[in-house]
Every structure is written in C-alpha cells, then in structure tokens.
Amino acid sequence: MKENPFKFGTVVDGEYFTDREDELTKIGSYLKSENHLILISPRRFGKTSLIRKLLNESRRRYVYLDMQLVISEEDFASQLLKRIYRIFPLQKLKGYIKSFRLIPSVILNPVTGEVEITFKPGSKDLAPLEDVLNLIEKLGKESEKIIVVLDEFQDIFRINSGLDRMLRSVIQNHRNINYVFMGSSESMIRDIFEKKDSSFYRFGSLITLGKIPEEKFRLFLEYRFTGFVKEAGPVSEAILNISGSHPYYTQQLAFTVWELLSRSDDVSGIVEAAAYEIVMSHDNDFELLWNTLNRTDMMVLTGMSAGNISPLTDEFSRLYGTGAASTVFSTLQRLVKKGMIIKEGSVYSIDDPFFSRWIQYRRRV
Ligand SMILES: Nc1ncnc2c1ncn2[C@@H]1O[C@H](COP(=O)(O)OP(=O)(O)O)[C@@H](O)[C@H]1O
Numbered sequence: 001m002k003e004n005p006f007k008f009g010t011v012v013d014g015e016y017f018t019d020r021e022d023e024l025t026k027i028g029s030y031l032k033s034e035n036h037l038i039l040i041s042p043r044r045f046g047k048t049s050l051i052r053k054l055l056n057e058s059r060r061r062y063v064y065l066d067m068q069l070v071i072s073e074e075d076f077a078s079q080l081l082k083r084i085y086r087i088f089p090l091q092k093l094k095g096y097i098k099s100f101r102l103i104p105s106v107i108l109n110p111v112t113g114e115v116e117i118t119f120k121p122g123s124k125d126l127a128p129l130e131d132v133l134n135l136i137e138k139l140g141k142e143s144e145k146i147i148v149v150l151d152e153f154q155d156i157f158r159i160n161s162g163l164d165r166m167l168r169s170v171i172q173n174h175r176n177i178n179y180v181f182m183g184s185s186e187s188m189i190r191d192i193f194e195k196k197d198s199s200f201y202r203f204g205s206l207i208t209l210g211k212i213p214e215e216k217f218r219l220f221l222e223y224r225f226t227g228f229v230k231e232a233g234p235v236s237e238a239i240l241n242i243s244g245s246h247p248y249y250t251q252q253l254a255f256t257v258w259e260l261l262s263r264s265d266d267v268s269g270i271v272e273a274a275a276y277e278i279v280m281s282h283d284n285d286f287e288l289l290w291n292t293l294n295r296t297d298m299m300v301l302t303g304m305s306a307g308n309i310s311p312l313t314d315e316f317s318r319l320y321g322t323g324a325a326s327t328v329f330s331t332l333q334r335l336v337k338k339g340m341i342i343k344e345g346s347v348y349s350i351d352d353p354f355f356s357r358w359i360q361y362r363r364r365v
C-alpha cells in the first residue's frame with residue numbers, strides 16, 4: 001500500500017509542497033535587498049511553509065521565531081538568543097554577552113546539544129531584548145545580512161501593548177538584518193504597518209499570500225491520485241470544489257479521501273463521504289464554536305453556508321433576516337478578525353468549508 005501523499009497541519013516542503021513559484025522568486029529577491037518584508041494571509045494559507053522553504057534553500061544565516069509561543073519580554077529575548085546559539089559558535093558569543101546589561105544564565109543541555117537560556121524572569125525589563133536584537137545586528141554584515149523572521153507578529157500585543165514601539169526604535173537602526181514580519185490577522189498587521197501614526201508605518205513592503213491557484217492544485221492532486229484511483233481527475237476536481245482551493249483544507253480532504261480509498265474500492269461519492277467524515281470528526285469543536293456566537297453571527301454564517309449570495313446584498317438580508325447592511329458589515333469584520341470568515345478582494349467566505357457544511361447538516365437533521 002502506498003503511503004498517503006497528503007499532509008496537513010504542519011509545515012510542508014518537498015513532495016508535499018506545490019506551486020508558489022512566483023512568491024518564492026519575489027520574496028527571495030526582497031531578502032537580497034535592503035528592504036524588510038511583511039507577509040500576510042489568513043491562517044493556514046501556507047506562510048510558514050513558504051518562508052521556511054526559502055530559508056532552508058537560501059544558505060543564509062537566519063533566526064526564525066513564532067511569536068505565538070513567546071510568553072513574555074524576557075522569553076522573547078531568551079528564545080532569540082537560543083536561536084543565535086544555533087548558528088554561531090559559543091566562543092564567539094561569549095564576549096558579546098559579557099557586555100549585556102543583564103547577564104543571562106546559559107546552560108548547555110548535553111542531551112539535545114542545545115543551550116537553555118534564562119534572563120531573570122518577571123523583571124519586565126526590556127534591556128535583554130534590546131541587547132539581543134543589537135547582538136544580531138553586530139553579528140551580521142552589510143554584505144551578509146542575517147534574516148530574522150518573526151511569525152504571527154500580531155502576537156506581540158498580547159505580550160505587551162507597547163512592545164511594537166520599543167521594537168521599532170531598536171530595529172530601525174539595524175543595517176545588517178533583513179526582517180520578515182508575518183501575520184494571520186490582516187487587520188492587526190495592517191494597523192501596525194500601514195496606519196500613518198502606527199509604529200511600523202512604511203517599514204517594509206507588504207505582500208499578501210493568496211490561495212494556491214486551482215489549476216496548479218488540481219495537477220498536484222491528480223498526479224498523486226493517478227495509479228491509485230481510476231478517476232483521478234474527477235476526484236481531484238470534486239475535492240477542490242469543496243475545499244475552494246484552500247491549501248490546508250484541500251490537503252486535509254485529499255488526505256481523508258486517500259484514507260477512505262485505501263479501505264474501499266468504491267469511488268462513487270467518495271469525496272462527499274470524506275467531507276462528511278471530517279465534519280463529523282469535528283462535531284464537538286464546531287458545536288463549542290457555534291455556542292460562542294451571537295444571533296447576528298449565527299444568521300450571517302447560516303446564510304453564507306447556504307449559498308453564494310453576497311452577505312452585503314439586500315437579497316441576503318431579505319432571505320436570512322439579517323437586517324441593516326451596516327450590521328452585517330460590522331459582523332463580517334468581527335468574524336474576519338476571529339478568522340472564521342476570510343476576505344479576498346471584496347469577497348467574503350466562510351474560512352472552514354467543513355464548518356460551513358456542519359451548519360447545513362445540523363439544520364437539516
Ligand atoms: N505550497 C503548499 N503546497 C501544498 N500544501 C500547502 C502549501 N502551503 C501550505 N499548504 C497546506 O496548508 C497547511 C498550512 O500551512 P502553513 O504553512 O502552516 O500555513 P500558515 O503559516 O499560513 O498558517 C499545510 O500543513 C499544508 O497542508
């Protein structure tokens with residue numbers, strides 16, 4: 001039995017990775033320039049996979065940090081420093097760290113070969129973070145810049161509401177680092193980088209990452225299903241019809257279709273059956289999620305799950321009783337912020353096609 005060739009939930013590369021040729025070229029050339037980069041897209045569109053692929057293939061020195069996992073200011077500093085230890089020899093760093101305002105404890109873990117770093121916790125002092133960022137600047141060279149990627153950057157506000165200004169004041173003097181800021185909350189990232197009075201106004205070029213073009217994704221799916229099912233083409237198309245070419249959900253559905261096919265030869269209705277299986281496996285989560293919503297949220301999502309009528313039209317309002325367009329608009333904004341709805345251009349859609357189906361199933365039974 002062939003191994004399932006689809007993968008979802010973790011960073012993908014190699015045979016699990018498709019397309020993004022234009023993005024790889026474009027972002028690659030930004031990283032070779034004097035510019036900093038801001039990369040945004042809704043969750044699970046493939047930002048992390050894309051940047052990690054670029055970093056791995058670049059042969060440059062880089063520091064990658066996911067801000068979602070950073071707990072505090074001193075943790076931010078420790079995590080960065082830990083990653084610097086991965087790319088520079090201990091001996092070289094020693095001298096620099098001696099001049100830090102707060103000296104961290106650095107313990108080498110003999111099992112993993114990694115260092116554990118602790119700054120005095122709870123001090124709320126920004127000195128460690130400043131010192132670490134400036135250390136990276138010193139370690140880089142104008143001709144050999146270090147790439148620093150801060151993923152899910154909007155999370156700095158959770159750490160400390162004033163952290164963006166402090167970061168900006170340190171980072172703006174750096175010449176030997178290419179910064180990449182990534183985020184899944186488009187509105188928050190745009191607030192940080194595009195508002196005139198914001199901390200990072202015009203700090204770098206902003207790129208939004210879209211879904212994978214349907215045609216490219218179809219080839220990717222078809223190639224993998226060929227030899228496994230006779231109807232590789234129609235099966236691939238049916239998957240994309242449901243997933244809307246969303247990178248994560250497409251891989252999830254293709255994975256599940258593959259699993260079902262490896263248990264049965266009956267191809268008819270296999271994609272629908274796989275979708276149903278995914279919906280049911282999340283029944284509990286969807287129910288919890290549903291119960292966090294208010295009445296207008298529920299009405300808007302129900303209407304959107306039922307068909308393709310734009311939620312901002314009179315027709316939608318009439319059919320689903322959602323009331324004034326301004327109410328629907330603010331509801332949409334809020335649901336976009338929560339990540340439940342995505343906005344591409346001026347088109348709104350429910351992010352998770354299986355949640356959308358769940359709403360329909362539940363209303364039917
Ligand atoms: N280039 C790609 N080709 C195929 N699948 C992809 C690609 N990028 C992302 N995916 C799918 O989407 C999922 C989420 O990707 P990830 O990089 O974690 O997104 P993000 O960082 O935007 O949340 C992956 O686990 C994979 O299933």
Ligand SMILES: [Mg+2]
Nearest residue numbers: 047048049151
């Ligand atoms: Mg990510």
